[in-house]
Amino acid sequence: MNRQVPPGEAPLLHAQELRKQYGATTALDGAEFSIRPGEVVAVMGPSGSGKSTLLHCLAGIVTPDSGSLTYDGRQMAAMSDRERSALRRTEFGFVFQFGQLVPELSCVENVALPLRLAGTGRRAAEREANGWLERLEVAELAGKRPGEISGGQGQRVAVARSLVTRPRVLFADEPTGALDSLNGERVMELLTEAARSARAAVVLVTHEARVAAYSDREIVVRDGRSRDMAHAA
Ligand SMILES: Nc1ncnc2c1ncn2[C@@H]1O[C@H](COP(=O)(O)OP(=O)(O)OP(=O)(O)O)[C@@H](O)[C@H]1O
Numbered sequence: 001m002n003r004q005v006p007p008g009e010a011p012l013l014h015a016q017e018l019r020k021q022y023g024a025t026t027a028l029d030g031a032e033f034s035i036r037p038g039e040v041v042a043v044m045g046p047s048g049s050g051k052s053t054l055l056h057c058l059a060g061i062v063t064p065d066s067g068s069l070t071y072d073g074r075q076m077a078a079m080s081d082r083e084r085s086a087l088r089r090t091e092f093g094f095v096f097q098f099g100q101l102v103p104e105l106s107c108v109e110n111v112a113l114p115l116r117l118a119g120t121g122r123r124a125a126e127r128e129a130n131g132w133l134e135r136l137e138v139a140e141l142a143g144k145r146p147g148e149i150s151g152g153q154g155q156r157v158a159v160a161r162s163l164v165t166r167p168r169v170l171f172a173d174e175p176t177g178a179l180d181s182l183n184g185e186r187v188m189e190l191l192t193e194a195a196r197s198a199r200a201a202v203v204l205v206t207h208e209a210r211v212a213a214y215s216d217r218e219i220v221v222r223d224g225r226s227r228d229m230a231h232a233a
Helices: 051-058 081-090 107-117 122-135 151-163 181-197
Strands: 013-022 025-035 040-044 066-071 092-095 169-173 201-205 217-222 225-228
Touching: 013 051, 025 040, 025 051, 025 066, 040 051, 040 181, 051 169, 051 201, 081 092, 092 151, 107 122, 107 151, 122 151, 122 181, 151 169, 151 181, 169 181, 181 201
Parallel strands: 025 225, 040 201, 040 217, 092 169, 169 201
Antiparallel strands: 013 025, 013 066, 217 225
């Protein structure tokens, strides 16, 4: 299942000594992180240890107080807000635990939305979207609205939407957290298969070992510090 990443390949995202303080709370206390193109890395650790803060820093959503963070060799801190948001739109994809689909739009319109926002015409965007729904094995839901489908189906549609722009990094924060174990495993299988076929790296935040088992490598965060478990594929 795991695909080998050439050992010498430069990291796509690389974080060193990240620190982030929220008032008196230290969310990150010198966290390190590195991911290579196409690699799937699970970020594990107890509740409140700093996993989501790390993911938000890596994705350029939260600015760390200090530390170094590079994407494709470029310092994120040196980018303007505009450059960082362009990066999020064009190079990054996101899947969260809940509530990501627009309820008024059909599933195919939801998946096509990021392409439509980037200026792709409706027909081409929906053709691409239907291809992703097929890959996630939910093609038959194209015309349905999110309120008419199950939680597991909704997550598959959300994964399709996150990959439709062909991001280089997919950030997934507890993507199966709201699903039962059978549905969760199927979503993880499809998510990792689809990301691998698109050659997207995946930063997967989870507290479940069963979910982390789909990764190439695990990082454990404790008290804002990270440790590479190097469970080599
Ligand atoms: N926006 C914020 N404002 C204040 N404190 C915050 C904020 N975000 C996170 N924290 C605090 O920082 C610490 C790390 O939180 P974070 O959400 O990163 O942990 P986590 O490991 O993702 O937790 P969980 O598994 O419960 O989601 C916690 O003590 C949290 O309360």
